[in-house]
Amino acid sequence: MLRKRSTIPRKLPQQDRSRLTVEAILEATAHILTEEGYDKATTNHIAERAGISIGSLYQYFPNKESLMAALMEQHSNEIAALVESKLQDLFDAPLEIAIPELVRAVIAAHAINPRLHQVLNEEIPRSERLQQMQKADEHIAKLLGAYLRRWSDRIHPQNLEMTVFILSRTVESLCHSAVIEHPSFVSNSQFEQEVSNLLLLYLTRA
Amino acid sequence: MLRKRSTIPRKLPQQDRSRLTVEAILEATAHILTEEGYDKATTNHIAERAGISIGSLYQYFPNKESLMAALMEQHSNEIAALVESKLQDLFDAPLEIAIPELVRAVIAAHAINPRLHQVLNEEIPRSERLQQMQKADEHIAKLLGAYLRRWSDRIHPQNLEMTVFILSRTVESLCHSAVIEHPSFVSNSQFEQEVSNLLLLYLTRA
DNA sequence: GTATAATACGAGTAATTACTCGCGTCTGGC
DNA sequence: GCCAGACGCGAGTAATTACTCGTATTATAC
Structure with missing residues (x-):
């Protein structure tokens, strides 16, 4: 020790x-x-x-921490790669197309190895150093911010930083918990529709 | 050990x-x-x-685990008490009143001792036994379900279980992260308005 | 083929830390 | 004031476990 x-x-x-x-x-x-x-x-x-x-x-x-960090980074990269490439593909797609696709991608990314994702997020002792390893999230947040700015004329919420925060947190948290706690939700498409609705209605007020 | x-x-x-x-x-x-x-x-x-x-x-x-469990229970009860009493007070209040009040209550509950809440949720090794300690959440989920059923004629999403899941997860996750990562969001009221909007629009489609 | 660096090995070490146990002290009932 | 049980004490124990280091083996350069 x-x-x-x-x-x-x-x-x-x-x-x-x-x-x-x-x-x-x-x-x-x-x-x-x-x-x-x-x-x-x-x-x-x-x-x-x-x-x-x-x-x-x-x-x-x-040391052990560096090993865990390496694994976290590898896993983060796998997930981030999926979501990032989707976000880039969808840069010019309107909200009604992009949001559902994004939700699908996040769910799929979490479904790769839910248990590993859970252990990495919940069981590993989070020393200061490991806390910052969420840079994957940050990069995605940046891309999401860029996308929202691209379509800002169709979006109601004005505070971009807050909107990015609300969007990314909500998607991440819902998909994460759903994959782990309610696998049945994930297997049919109702869940991803509902989450998409949640976000779309908020963004467009329509 | x-x-x-x-x-x-x-x-x-x-x-x-x-x-x-x-x-x-x-x-x-x-x-x-x-x-x-x-x-x-x-x-x-x-x-x-x-x-x-x-x-x-x-x-x-x-053993040490029982000590942590006792503290978690005490802290959960403090938080749950606040939210539960609010939910009960608001049982007959329409969505437009109840949801913002609920969001306020959850934020306030998390603001009592954010750091303790964070450590309890993120740093403590989560043995099987401690995982189940989230019964506070469950009780709140029950109350929320009852409330939604009470006002079901004004609510669009039909799958009650899923709606409760989405609602409670979203509120909890957003308030939790906001208090810890964006204290500035919490200090003015914009954040709670946005979160309320997110949920209200989803529930009412209005 | 030989020298040198890279890689592999694993018994052993040092530090940590949850937890025990035997004994001393206090409290309340009579 | 006495006694039984509740309570308090803390030096010591046992188990775990991250990590080292001297040595053996394998690859590469020449």
Whole structure:
């Protein structure tokens, strides 16, 4: 239970076998987190599951926190990539098209590995450092802001920053909880329609 | 780091001095959680801050988890009490009155001790047992459901369960994040107006 | 083929921390 | 004033677990 600071990798893998090692470590971490939860995810257990030694793990991750950070980043990127590409595709689409598509994308992104997403968001001890890792959200917020400005003549709420906040929080929170707590909601399309309605009515007052 | 199960108090305080002890323990726990965060909240540190011995702490709480559970319950009850009484007062009030009042109440409830609420929700390791502690939410969901049924002739969304889910999640999530991340939003009334609009437009389509 | 760097290994260490237990003190009822 | 039980005490224990370090193995450059 020593404390260290750096979140960056201790050493970058240079040969193929070490790249495989790093991959195996991340895969094992994700697997254990999803299947057994955070408190079973000891570094020794992760190394064992990855089929490598504990020493090798610490050759690439200076401490446990950096390992979790790396996994969070990887997972965030996967989700963000989906949503971002959708947002860019929809930049010129009107609200009535874009919002439902966005909601669909966010739900789909959360459905990739809901349990991992949950553990990453709710179980992992959130040190100061890890708090800031929500930069994925921030980038999406930026894109969303750009989109809303693009269509600002059709949007009623005037405070752009607040609107972005309300929109992104609402979508994220609803999709996240729904995937975890109400899988039945997600399987048919009623839920995404309702969420889309919620947002569309707010934005357009129509 | 031993593991135990029971979340119920080991022993009920019977004399006044022990009731004071229990109070002091809970107060110290809340104080340390808000000021220093979860990982500084060791049982020994809590006992020290409470001005009692570690042995006394374990006379009333069989393990650390039960202590956290007790604090969560106390805090949940404080919040729920506010929201519930508002909901009951507003049972016969139309949506246009009730929804803004509800939003105000939820914001006010979250503003009591935002940092404690955050730590309780985000930092404390969520064992299976603690997950279910969200019964406060459930009770509020019931009341909200009753209210919506009472006014169902003025409400468009037909799936009551889903509507309750969407409403409660949205309010909770927006108020929670706003209080923590955007205190400036909360200080003027624009934010609560926007949130009220979001929900009202969705419910009434007007 | 050899030198050098990269990678892998894993038994061991140090630090933390939840929790116990035996004993001392206080309180209330009689 | 005495006694039984409630309450308080805190040094010590046991278990866990993140992390090190000296050594062995493998790849690459020449």
